[in-house]
Amino acid sequence: MQNSSEPKKYKNSFLNWIEYRLPIVSYIEKEYGDYPMPKNCNYFWSFGALASIILVILIVSGIFLAMNYTPHTDMAFNSVERIMRDVSYGWLLRYLHSNGAAFFFIVVYIHMLRSMYYGSYKYPRELNWILGVFIFLLMMATSFLGYVLPWGQMSYWGATVITNLFSAIPLIGEGLKTWILGDYTVGNATLNRFFALHYVLPFVILGVVGLHVAAVHVHGSNNPAGIDIKSKDDTVKFFPYMLVKDTFMVCVFGVVISAIIFFGPNLMAEVDNYIPADPLVTPSHIVANWYLAPFYAILRAIPDKLGGVILMFGAIAILFILPWLDSSKTRSCNYRPIYKWFMMLFFVNFFVLGYVGMMPAEGIYLLIARIGLVYYFAFFLIITPLIGKYEKPGHLPASIRDVYIDGKNY
Amino acid sequence: MEKIIKMKILRALILTLSFIIPISSFAAGNSDQKIPKHEWSFTGLTGTFDKSAIQRGYKVYREVCSGCHSMNLLYYRDLIDIGFSEDQIKAIASDYTVIDGPNDEGEMFERSAKPADRFVSPYANDQEARISNNGSYPPDLSVIVKARKNGADYLYNLLLGYDEPPQGFELSEGMYYNKWYEGHQIAMAQPLDDEYVDYDDGTENTLPQLAEDVVTFLAWSAEPELEVRKNMGIKVILFFLITGLLFYLMKVRLWKDVS
Numbered sequence: 001m002q003n004s005s006e007p008k009k010y011k012n013s014f015l016n017w018i019e020y021r022l023p024i025v026s027y028i029e030k031e032y033g034d035y036p037m038p039k040n041c042n043y044f045w046s047f048g049a050l051a052s053i054i055l056v057i058l059i060v061s062g063i064f065l066a067m068n069y070t071p072h073t074d075m076a077f078n079s080v081e082r083i084m085r086d087v088s089y090g091w092l093l094r095y096l097h098s099n100g101a102a103f104f105f106i107v108v109y110i111h112m113l114r115s116m117y118y119g120s121y122k123y124p125r126e127l128n129w130i131l132g133v134f135i136f137l138l139m140m141a142t143s144f145l146g147y148v149l150p151w152g153q154m155s156y157w158g159a160t161v162i163t164n165l166f167s168a169i170p171l172i173g174e175g176l177k178t179w180i181l182g183d184y185t186v187g188n189a190t191l192n193r194f195f196a197l198h199y200v201l202p203f204v205i206l207g208v209v210g211l212h213v214a215a216v217h218v219h220g221s222n223n224p225a226g227i228d229i230k231s232k233d234d235t236v237k238f239f240p241y242m243l244v245k246d247t248f249m250v251c252v253f254g255v256v257i258s259a260i261i262f263f264g265p266n267l268m269a270e271v272d273n274y275i276p277a278d279p280l281v282t283p284s285h286i287v288a289n290w291y292l293a294p295f296y297a298i299l300r301a302i303p304d305k306l307g308g309v310i311l312m313f314g315a316i317a318i319l320f321i322l323p324w325l326d327s328s329k330t331r332s333c334n335y336r337p338i339y340k341w342f343m344m345l346f347f348v349n350f351f352v353l354g355y356v357g358m359m360p361a362e363g364i365y366l367l368i369a370r371i372g373l374v375y376y377f378a379f380f381l382i383i384t385p386l387i388g389k390y391e392k393p394g395h396l397p398a399s400i401r402d403v404y405i406d407g408k409n410y
Numbered sequence: 411m412e413k414i415i416k417m418k419i420l421r422a423l424i425l426t427l428s429f430i431i432p433i434s435s436f437a438a439g440n441s442d443q444k445i446p447k448h449e450w451s452f453t454g455l456t457g458t459f460d461k462s463a464i465q466r467g468y469k470v471y472r473e474v475c476s477g478c479h480s481m482n483l484l485y486y487r488d489l490i491d492i493g494f495s496e497d498q499i500k501a502i503a504s505d506y507t508v509i510d511g512p513n514d515e516g517e518m519f520e521r522s523a524k525p526a527d528r529f530v531s532p533y534a535n536d537q538e539a540r541i542s543n544n545g546s547y548p549p550d551l552s553v554i555v556k557a558r559k560n561g562a563d564y565l566y567n568l569l570l571g572y573d574e575p576p577q578g579f580e581l582s583e584g585m586y587y588n589k590w591y592e593g594h595q596i597a598m599a600q601p602l603d604d605e606y607v608d609y610d611d612g613t614e615n616t617l618p619q620l621a622e623d624v625v626t627f628l629a630w631s632a633e634p635e636l637e638v639r640k641n642m643g644i645k646v647i648l649f650f651l652i653t654g655l656l657f658y659l660m661k662v663r664l665w666k667d668v669s
Contacts, residue, residue, distance in 0.1 A: 039668060081483050081553065084635070091635040092642075236668055244661045251654030255647055262643020263455060266556060274557035274632075275549070284592075405669065 031217055036235035037242045038223035039404040044114040045221060045242075046249035047107050052209060053250060054104045059202050061097040069149065071195035073188045076151035077276040095265040101143050102268045103257050105291035108136060116322075117343055119331030120222035126323040128215040131208055133319045138205045140292060140316075145198040147289055151191065152273030157286045159186045159194070165299070168306040185279070224410060225403045226331030227396055234400035285360050293357030294350055298376070300361040301369040311373065318380045325380055327388030334410075335394035339387045342379060349375045445560045445567055445590065448622070452629055453562075455644070458637050459630050462611060464492040467627025470607050470620050475551065478543060478598075480531035483552035484631055487525040491634055492627075499525045506530040544584045546597035555625070555632035562629050564590065569621040572600040 006020045019025045037045075068087050070079040083090035112132070115121055121129035148159045163181055167173040182189030220229055229235055236242070260267060268290065272283050288296035295312050302308035318325075333340040353372040359365040397403045451460045468489070471481070486503040490496065503523040508530060511518035523530055533539040540547050555561040567590045575587035575594075585595040602620045609615050613623075630636075 078483070085483065085488075091639065240664060241668070244657055244664055248654055248657040248661055251650045251657060254650035255654065258643060258646045258650060262639050262646065265639075271557055271559050271561075274553045 031238075033237065033239045035217065035220075035238040036229065036232070037221055037238055038225075038229060038234055038400045039236050040223050040225060040400055040409045041221060041242075042224055042409045043245065043249055044110065044118075045223075046246045047111040047114060048213075048216075049246045050249060050253055051104065051107045051111055052213070054100055054107060055202070055206065055209060058097060058100050058104060059206065061093050061100065062199070062202065064093050065097055066195075066199060069195075071149070071192050073151060073191055073277070076149065076191060080150045091265075092261075095261045099257065099261050099265060099268060101146065102289075102291060103253075103260075104139065105143070107253075108139065109291075112136070113347055115222075116346075117333045118222055118224055119226050119326070119328075119333065121323045122326065122329075122331050123323070124219050125216065125222065128212060129323055130320055131212040131215060133316070135205055135208050135212060136319075137316060138201055138208065140295075142198060142201040142205065143289060143292070145194045145201070148186075148191065148194045149198060150273060151277045152270075153275045153277055153281070153283050154270045154273040154286070156186060156277035156279065157283055158288070159190065161286055163190075165305075165309045165312075168309045170306070222331065223400055223403075224332060224334060224408075225397055225400060226335065227400060227403075230399050231401075234404075287358055290354065290358055293355070294353035295357070297353045297357030297361075297369040298373050300357070301366065301373045311377075315376060318377070322380065322384075325384045327385050328391065328393065330393040330396070334408075335396055336387075336391060337394060338391045339384075342383050342387065345375070346379045349379075445563050448563050448566050450562055450626070450629070452626070452636060456640065459492075460626060461493040462613075463623050463626040464630050465494070466609055466611070466613060467623035467625070467630075468492065469609070470602070470624040471551070471627055473607050474601055475624065476529075476532060478532055478539075478548040479551045480533070480548075481529045481552045481631060482531055482550055484529045485525070486523065486527060486529065488631075488634065492630060496525070503527060544597060548598070551628055551631070553632045555629045557632075561632070562625050565628060566621050566625045568596075569602055569625070570617065 006016065008016055009019055010016050010025065015025050065083060068079065068083045068090065070076060080094070083094055085091075087093070115129065115132070144158070144162060148155045163177055163186065166180060167177040169176060178184060180190075181187070182193055220235075270287060287293075295315055298315050299308040299312040302311055328336065328339065330336055333343050349372050352368060353376065356365045356369045356372065361369065397406075403409070451457060451463070471479075486499050489499050489502065494502070503525050506523040506527075507520050508523045508527055509518055510521050513519055533542065536547060549557075555565065558564050568588060571589040571591070573587055573589055575581050579587065579594070581587055582595060585597060586599055587594055588596045602617055602624070604617050605615050606617075607615055607620055613619060633639075
């Protein structure tokens with residue numbers, strides 16, 4: 001079938017035929033075969049691959065769930081329970097999906113913290129970081145929408161609390177809230193549109209992930225030393241060196257997530273969500289999903305509603321400009337003796353914010369949330385720009401290969 | 411060099427813990443009395459349901475709880491999982507009446523329930539349920555074990571938790587004192603006591619035994635997939651462990667020559 005004048009790049013004539021018409025074979029070969037990875041990358045560099053695998057699992061399990069789900073206020077709760085009881089392996093689909101979402105956040109958080117610690121967001125990967133923050137934002141929206149679908153008590157009241165935030169916006173707030181809900185309160189119109197959006201947003205995420213991966217492949221991956229690739233001696237090919245490492249990590253991750261899915265599938269769920277939604281009964285305290293809790297803590301730390309909303313969205317928005325807030329040219333915190341400790345404190349602070357976000361907003365929890373909030377913003381707006389100016393960075397190694405041979409791959 | 415790194419990791423760890431420990435100890439001191447743990451056959455990695463206990467528990471539900479509490483996620487056919495035969499299920503279902511229709515004449519009619527019917531509810535609607543129970547709604551019990559903190563342990567202790575109110579405790583009209591209910595005032599009168607239900611298999615019908623059996627039944631109804639789930643979990647984890655080990659060995663071998 002192949003024209004004799006066509007180039008014969010590969011042994012297989014079918015591949016040659018495809019390649020001549022759509023050069024996808026050489027693309028895969030270049031990006032997933034020969035793609036150079038710095039030798040010294042540690043296992044933190046596997047979390048991007050893990051995240052994309054989880055995304056695919058979520059989309060596939062979600063499609064099968066959608067085939068059995070009914071987005072109607074009278075039937076949603078029972079249809080989810082029907083999936084759990086009567087659909088073949090429906091419980092597996094649902095537990096995979098709900099716990100998978102939680103693990104998606106865990107993995108993405110680690111991926112983001114890795115990026116921050118080793119300065120992966122800096123020149124020339126700023127756009128890559130921005131796309132990543134955009135993915136994170138989409139993930140938050142999607143998980144919130146998905147949490148509403150089982151139509152339990154926490155679904156209903158979570159939706160009520162979060163959509164109420166929009167009414168804090170001056171002038172257009174109330175109108176905007178009604179427009180989002182499709183009604184004056186959370187109701188059937190809301191559930192229907194949330195289902196439609198929850199179905200479509202993951203595909204948007206998938207698209208942005210495509211851009212995110214394409215962008216990182218332009219300048220190549222960062223590495224623990226944070227220095228540029230200078231020669232071929234600094235790198236290994238993705239196949240098989242990184243693929244083997246990534247697959248090992250997938251297995252480790254598989255053990256962890258299976259332990260949860262099969263032996264404690266409701267550990268990360270709120271018991272109230274097994275009570276059907278009841279607009280007349282308010283749960284004693286409405287909690288956010290734990291993976292959104294740090295931002296929920298920030299929201300509640302401010303006594304003023306509008307102020308809380310601004311700070312909560314500000315806490316995410318500030319991530320977009322991180323590459324320009326950081327004045328240091330040194331990427332990796334391994335060579336930043338002072339900033340490193342503020343970075344560690346930032347991680348701890350983020351966990352603490354998450355913890356108090358799950359607790360009632362009163363007494364000591366409120367106080368801790370306020371201290372945490374101050375550090376969160378101070379870290380980005382004061383500490384990061386200032387330390388970069390005055391800190392004396394450590395001596396950078398000559399090449400990635402030197403770092404690798406010394407065994408300093410952390 | 412390595413020693414310095416270890417020191418640094420240790421310091422980071424101590425820093426982290428110094429943040430977490432005071433908070434968690436505070437939280438522990440703040441919470442209500444801890445619910446005592448009961449020994450269940452279905453907890454743990456390889457826990458399974460005791461079928462005779464579920465059957466006894468179903469008898470308790472049928473003779474006592476079902477007077478007020480619906481279980482509308484269950485079908486009579488589901489009872490096959492806990493060891494009833496098809497004929498037994500047909501006989502159980504036929505004790506109940508459901509409204510069906512309309513028939514060819516356009517009339518609704520009553521018929522006895524079939525295995526494919528849902529558990530028949532004690533009340534026609536929520537309003538009837540409330541008016542019959544002093545304004546309180548008896549919750550559906552299908553997934554109650556998943557819908558309460560500490561699930562089975564909580565329900566077991568709740569059933570045993572009825573007591574005289576302590577001195578100075580103001581009990582509202584028509585309410586009962588229960589040690590484990592939030593606020594200690596519950597609208598449900600003590601539902602079970604010694605010898606309330608007679609067992610066919612000669613098991614002693616003490617209150618703790620009745621409570622244990624009915625909670626076992628409720629745990630099954632909330633998670634009928636539990637045994638299949640745990641069984642599959644062990645296989646899946648083994649798969650990942652073995653595959654992971656192979657890939658780790660492959661990684662070590664492959665990277666040995668990288669320099």
